[in-house]
Structure formats: structure tokens, C-alpha cells
Amino acid sequence: MCQLLGMNSHLPASLTVSFSGFTQRGGCTDHHADGWGIAFFESEGDQPGRRARQFMDKQSAATSPIAQMLKTYPIKSHNVIAHVRKATIGAVTLENCHPFTRELWGRYWVFAHNGDLKNYQPNLHSHFHPVGSTDSERAFCWLLQELNKAHASMPSVQEMTHTLAELVPQISCYGTFNFLLSNGEALWAHATTKLQYVLRQPPFPEVQMRDEDVAVDLAKLNSPEDRQVIITTEPLTVNEPWVAMQNGELRAFVDGQSAVVKHCPPTHWVNPPVDAAAPAAA
Amino acid sequence: MCQLLGMNSHLPASLTVSFSGFTQRGGCTDHHADGWGIAFFESEGDQPGRRARQFMDKQSAATSPIAQMLKTYPIKSHNVIAHVRKATIGAVTLENCHPFTRELWGRYWVFAHNGDLKNYQPNLHSHFHPVGSTDSERAFCWLLQELNKAHASMPSVQEMTHTLAELVPQISCYGTFNFLLSNGEALWAHATTKLQYVLRQPPFPEVQMRDEDVAVDLAKLNSPEDRQVIITTEPLTVNEPWVAMQNGELRAFVDGQSAVVKHCPPTHWVNPPVDAAAPAAA
Numbered sequence: 001m002c003q004l005l006g007m008n009s010h011l012p013a014s015l016t017v018s019f020s021g022f023t024q025r026g027g028c029t030d031h032h033a034d035g036w037g038i039a040f041f042e043s044e045g046d047q048p049g050r051r052a053r054q055f056m057d058k059q060s061a062a063t064s065p066i067a068q069m070l071k072t073y074p075i076k077s078h079n080v081i082a083h084v085r086k087a088t089i090g091a092v093t094l095e096n097c098h099p100f101t102r103e104l105w106g107r108y109w110v111f112a113h114n115g116d117l118k119n120y121q122p123n124l125h126s127h128f129h130p131v132g133s134t135d136s137e138r139a140f141c142w143l144l145q146e147l148n149k150a151h152a153s154m155p156s157v158q159e160m161t162h163t164l165a166e167l168v169p170q171i172s173c174y175g176t177f178n179f180l181l182s183n184g185e186a187l188w189a190h191a192t193t194k195l196q197y198v199l200r201q202p203p204f205p206e207v208q209m210r211d212e213d214v215a216v217d218l219a220k221l222n223s224p225e226d227r228q229v230i231i232t233t234e235p236l237t238v239n240e241p242w243v244a245m246q247n248g249e250l251r252a253f254v255d256g257q258s259a260v261v262k263h264c265p266p267t268h269w270v271n272p273p274v275d276a277a278a279p280a281a282a
Numbered sequence: 283m284c285q286l287l288g289m290n291s292h293l294p295a296s297l298t299v300s301f302s303g304f305t306q307r308g309g310c311t312d313h314h315a316d317g318w319g320i321a322f323f324e325s326e327g328d329q330p331g332r333r334a335r336q337f338m339d340k341q342s343a344a345t346s347p348i349a350q351m352l353k354t355y356p357i358k359s360h361n362v363i364a365h366v367r368k369a370t371i372g373a374v375t376l377e378n379c380h381p382f383t384r385e386l387w388g389r390y391w392v393f394a395h396n397g398d399l400k401n402y403q404p405n406l407h408s409h410f411h412p413v414g415s416t417d418s419e420r421a422f423c424w425l426l427q428e429l430n431k432a433h434a435s436m437p438s439v440q441e442m443t444h445t446l447a448e449l450v451p452q453i454s455c456y457g458t459f460n461f462l463l464s465n466g467e468a469l470w471a472h473a474t475t476k477l478q479y480v481l482r483q484p485p486f487p488e489v490q491m492r493d494e495d496v497a498v499d500l501a502k503l504n505s506p507e508d509r510q511v512i513i514t515t516e517p518l519t520v521n522e523p524w525v526a527m528q529n530g531e532l533r534a535f536v537d538g539q540s541a542v543v544k545h546c547p548p549t550h551w552v553n554p555p556v557d558a559a560a561p562a563a564a
Contacts, residue, residue, distance in 0.1 A: 044375045051377040051413045056335060069351040093326045095333040103384060106411040127409045127430070129388040131333045148409070 002098070002114045004195070005082040006180040006231040008187040010256035012043045013228055014074035015082075017209075017216050021236050023061035023071070024211040025084055036061035037097045038082035039110040040075050041184035048078040048184045050107035056097040079182040083112040095132030099180075100140045102128055104147065105154045109183050111140040114233055115176025115192060122171075136179075139171050143181075157186045158260055161252045164188060165262035168250060172264065180231060187253045189231050190264070191245035198240045199257060201227040207237040227256035284380070284396045286477070287364040288462040288513040290469040292538035294325045295510055296356035297364075299491075299498050303518050305343035305353070306493040307366055318343035319379045320364035321392040322357050323466035330360040330466045332389035338379040361464040365394040377414030381462075382422050384410055386429065387436040391465050393422040396515055397458025397474060404453075418461075421453050425463075439468045440542055443534045446470060447544035450532060454546065462513060469535045471513050472546070473527035479513040480522045481539060489519040509538035 005022045007015050023036065037056030042049045053075070057064040061084050083098035098112040113136035120135045126148065128141035143164075150163045164181075168190055171177055178195045181188040189195055204218035204226075222228075231253070235242040245251065247266040252259045287304045289297050305318065319338030324331045335357070339346040343366050365380035380394040395418035402417045408430065410423035425446075432445045446463075450472055453459055460477045463470040471477055486500035486508075504510075513535070517524040527533065534542040 042376060044377055049376060053338060053376055054336065065351060065355045069347060073347045094324060094331060094335055095326055103411065103413060104409075106413055108413060127386075129385065131385060131388055131390060 002083055002085045003233040004112055004114050004178065004180050004231070005080075005233075005236075006182070006187055006189065007077070007080040008182075008229045008231075008253035008256055009078055010227040011223075011225060012076035012078055013222070013226060014076050015080050016071060016074045017221065018230055018232075018236050019082060020071050021209045021211040021214075022082060022084070022232070023067050025061070034085045034092045035059070035094075035097045036064065036067065036082070036084040037099050037112070038070070038080065039099045039101060040077040041079040041108075041110070041182060042075065042077050050184050052101055052108040052110050052182075052184065054099065054101060054110075056094060058092060058094060058097070079184055079187050081110050081112050081180045081182055081187070083114075093132065096134050096137075098136060100137050102140070102144055104144050105151075107154070107183050109144060109181065111136075111143070111179060111181050113139060114178040114194070117171065117174040117177065120171070120174040135174075139177070139179075142171065143167055154183075157252050157254055160186070161188065161250065161260040161262055164190075165250050165264050169248075169264045172248075178233070185254070186259065187229075187231070188250065189245065189253070190250045192247055194233050195231060195245045196233075196235055196242040197229055197231040197245065197251075197253075197258075198235070198237075198242045199227070199229055200240075201256070205240065208239050210234075210236055210238050229253045229256055229258065284365055284367045285515040286394055286396050286460065286462050286513070287362075287515075287518075288464070288469055288471065289359070289362040290464075290511045290513075290535035290538055291360055292509040293505075293507060294358035294360055295504070295508060296358050297362050298353060298356045299503065300512055300514075300518050301364060302353050303491045303493040303496075304364060304366070304514070305349050307343070316367045316374045317341070317376075317379045318346065318349065318364070318366040319381050319394070320352070320362065321381045321383060322359040323361040323390075323392070323464060324357065324359050332466050334383055334390040334392050334464075334466065336381065336383060336392075338376060340374060340376055340379070361466055361469050363392050363394050363462045363464055363469070365396075375414065378416050378419075380418060382419050384422070384426055386426050387433075389436070389465050391426060391463065393418075393425070393461060393463050395421060396460040396476070399453065399456040399459065402453070402456040417456075421459070421461075424453065425449055436465075439534050439536055442468070443470065443532065443542040443544055446472075447532050447546050451530075451546045454530075460515070467536070468541065469511075469513070470532065471527065471535070472532045474529055476515050477513060477527045478515075478517055478524040479511055479527065479533075479535075480517070480519075480524045481509070481511055482522075483509040483538070487522065490521050492516075492518055492520050511535045511538055511540065
């Protein structure tokens with residue numbers, strides 16, 4: 001099992017505090033020690049950037065020098081997706097580290113997945129091909145292939161969410177499909193089993209971190225104009241109103257708040273047997 | 283003008299010494315202070331990896347915390363491409379930082395360019411689209427588009443070099459087109475004006491760095507089995523036999539040595555006037 005962390009922010013914000021707690025789960029407070037990765041969409045002028053900057057390492061997030069550097073070098077972003085991995089399918093290589101990135105319609109797309117898709121071998125007949133050997137990257141490639149067929153150019157967030165809601169059940173019937181997806185403009189989250197989010201806005205509270213014995217006064221780190229959504233597998237703090245997403249829930253976050261919600265059919269096979277007669281992907 | 287640095291190595295090798303000297307050109311010994319980037323193809327088991335790990339920053343390479351971290355955290359790789367930028371075309375943004383990366387045939391391709399392509403607006407009708415606004419990224423997208431048309435799957439290095447030699451003159455007629463390209467298996471270098479390489483193999487010498495008052499004994503950093511080619515805009519050392527590439531020379535490096543050479547037509551317009559009637563790209 002892996003852990004996901006995402007942020008969607010109204011103004012460019014640093015994820016340093018949350019990332020610091022999150023990386024403790026990579027080999028320290030938890031058993032997710034098979035590599036980690038994080039991708040940032042920063043702002044370019046007044047606009048959210050279209051290219052993501054990614055960092056990853058095979059070393060545990062708790063001890064990696066790159067993770068250490070990021071804890072002291074705050075990168076202010078509109079959208080962030082991070083992942084610490086416990087390998088289940090696919091070898092422990094950089095090729096298999098989440099998040100995965102591809103270019104579509106002249107902007108980067110970033111994807112990270114938590115869960116297992118059993119016997120998932122989609123028909124990848126177009127131009128997105130996996131570099132590594134994970135079920136997750138295959139799902140990402142198939143999603144981009146089908147999005148590219150459905151839209152000639154970048155659609156609105158509303159339209160994108162609608163199309164995703166049609167595509168996602170064709171993957172989630174193969175197993176657990178909690179994921180985060182971003183194109184720099186919005187961050188989409190889909191839950192099968194475990195994904196929770198919290199809205200942070202004024203008045204910012206003092207929060208008690210769950211993975212470190214530390215309290216952080218968010219009011220000192222944010223201005224009155226700031227507003228962010230944090231999405232994660234397990235809540236990072238013990239005293240905030242985290243909302244658990246439902247099985248089949250697909251949510252688009254824009255400008256630090258929930259913008260669109262769709263309810264896909266709940267997954268039939270949360271843990272299908274390996275030889276389950278799963279339907280073929282379109 | 284920008285500076286390029288590449289390495290192709292027989293065994294996974296660290297570029298720390300060369301990168302350290304090279305980054306001095308980002309705002310210290312030279313005027314290339316508009317951001318930098320580096321991409322590493324590491325090994326996965328016995329094989330060169332198919333995914334590149336990239337680091338970049340808008341901050342000068344001489345002062346960037348990410349560059350500082352890389353100088354002390356050696357990443358052992360088969361192929362590396364680095365770039366420090368002096369913006370000429372395109373704003374100073376992360377979107378415009380070299381190297382650029384895309385996936386083709388299930389592996390990453392990494393590209394960095396030195397030079398200016400005047401009025402270069404290729405017909406990008408397929409599925410590689412620029413994210414930033416540089417002439418360099420447009421050239422990279424066009425190269426991948428045409429390579430993808432020319433080959434159904436990854437060709438041999440020999441065949442790839444042959445195809446590149448047909449494509450490159452269609453870009454270099456627009457201006458200066460020194461570039462480095464790698465897919466993790468080989469590193470291709472093409473020169474219009476300035477690109478030099480040196481072969482490092484036993485017996486390894488003590489080298490005197492050009493950008494720092496430092497001598498480095500390469501014998502202490504390498505084993506008898508090591509062999510590397512270093513390619514760069516300007517020689518990094520003062521006492522090695524650097525070889526200047528000729529105008530139109532295209533060279534593929536594999537396993538730390540020169541594997542294939544092609545001679546493209548020399549560029550007609552090394553510095554064409556902005557309103558030059560340049561031929562349209564295919």
C-alpha cells in the first residue's frame with residue numbers, strides 16, 4: 001500500500017509542513033520505504049504553471065537527501081502531488097516511482113495512485129506507453145489516451161471531470177483506484193477506499209501533526225487571502241475536520257476549494273481475485 | 283547563449299566533478315544565470331534506465347540549493363544531459379528550462395539545445411506539443427514527431443542516427459543548432475558552432491579544472507573498467523585532449539565511446555537575419 005498527498009491552493013503555497021509529516025511515513029512512522037516522489041506545479045507570472053517540477057528517490061523519504069533538501073527549500077505551488085510507495089506490483093526502480101508525468105495538449109499531467117489493479121492490461125494503441133512496469137502507469141496512460149480521444153484540446157474543468165467520471169469506472173472495476181491527477185489548473189481526486197481532504201482557510205488554526213510530536217500555527221504560515229485543500233490517504237493532523245471521500249467519489253479542486261463533484265459507480269471488485277473475469281478495458 | 287554538458291558512460295558514473303565546475307558558469311565565472319537543469323538516466327539492474335530523473339531551478343546554478351544538494355549527492359548514471367541558460371528567446375520560467383523530456387516508445391527522451399533558431403515555427407500536427415515558449419522545445423517536439431513517423435518502435439542506434447541525420451538539417455537551416463539528445467541507451471550530439479568532447483579511460487589523468495582553481499585525480503574516482511565521454515560547449519579542463527565537433531557533425535555515443543558519426547550539411551544560416559526567407563519545415 002502506498003500513501004498519497006495532494007495540495008490545491010488558491011495562491012502559491014509551500015507544502016513544507018505537510019510534506020515533512022508525510023515523509024515520516026516513508027520508513028519512519030509507517031512501512032512505506034520503497035521510494036517516493038513529488039511534483040509541483042508552480043506559478044508562472046499570475047498563471048498556474050503548465051510544467052511540473054518533479055523530485056523522486058529510491059531511498060526512503062525519511063532519509064533521502066533530496067527529501068531533506070525539500071524540507072528546507074520551500075517551493076511555492078498551486079498544485080502538488082506526492083507519493084510514498086510500498087511496492088506491491090512492479091520492482092523498486094525509479095521507473096516505477098510515482099507520480100508519473102506526461103505532456104498532453106501542451107501541458108504536463110501528473111498522476112499518482114494508491115491501490116492495486118488486478119490483471120489490468122489496457123489496450124494502449126495510441127501514443128502514451130508505460131516506461132515502468134506498474135499497473136498505475138498503465139492506468140495513467142490509458143486515461144490520457146482516452147481523454148485525448150474525447151477532447152481535441154484542453155476542455156473546461158467541468159467537462160474534464162465529466163469525461164473522467166465516464167472513464168474511471170472502466171479502471172476501478174479492476175481493483176482499488178484511489179488517485180490524484182493534476183494538470184496545474186485543477187487537482188482531481190478519486191476514491192475507492194481511502195482518501196480524505198481538509199479545507200484550510202482563515203481563520204487558520206494551530207494544528208497538531210499526527211506523524212510528528214509537533215504543533216504548527218497555520219496562521220503564521222498563511223496570509224488572510226490564502227486558501228488550500230490538502231488531500232491525503234490518512235489525515236496528517238489530529239485536530240482538523242478531515243472529510244472521508246466515498247467509494248466512487250470524484251472531486252475536482254480549483255483555487256483551493258472543491259469545484260466539481262461526480263459520483264461514479266462504487267467499485268464492484270475492491271479486491272478481486274487474481275483470476276476474476278474482469279471486463280476488458282475499452 | 284547557453285552552455286551544454288553531457289556524459290555517456292560505460293558503467294554508471296557520477297558527474298559530480300564536472301557538474302561542479304559547470305555550475306560555476308551559472309552566474310559565477312560566466313553570465314549564464316537564467317536557470318539550469320540536469321537529467322540523469324540511471325541504471326535499473328544491469329540495464330540503462332528508461333526513465334530520466336530531472337532537476338531544474340530558475341535560480342542560478344551557482345547559488346541554487348538544488349544544485350548544491352547535487353554536488354554532494356552523487357547520482358551514478360549512464361547518460362546525463364545538463365544545461366545552464368542565458369535567455370535569448372522565451373521568458374525565464376521553469377517551462378522554458380532545459381533539458382526537455384517526453385516519452386516515446388515507452389522510454390524517456392531528453393533534449394537540450396544551445397543556439398537560436400530564427401522564426402522557427404514547425405508544423406506540430408501530431409501529439410508532441412511545447413509546454414513553454416522556446417524555439418528549442420519546438421525543435422524537440424518536431425524531432426520526436428518525425429522520429430515517431432519514421433519508426434514504429436525503438437530502432438537501433440545506427441538507424442536512429444541515420445534518421446536524425448535526415449531530420450536535423452531541416453532544423454539547423456534556421457540557425458545555430460548545437461544539441462544533446464538521449465534516450466538512456468545512447469547520447470547524440472550535433473554541432474553547428476560550439477561543441478567539444480573528450481574520452482576518459484584508463485590511464486585516468488589528473489585534470490586541472492578550468493572554472494575552479496582545482497585539480498582532480500580522475501584515477502581516484504574511477505575504476506580500471508570505467509570509460510566515459512564528456513561533451514560540453516566549452517572544455518571543462520585545461521589539460522585534456524578535447525575534440526571540437528565540426529559544423530554539421532552528428533555523433534552517437536554508446537558505452538562511453540563514439541559509436542556512429544554522420545556528417546549533415548553544414549548550416550547555411552548560422553546567424554540568419556530575423557526576416558530571412560527560411561525554408562518551411564517539413
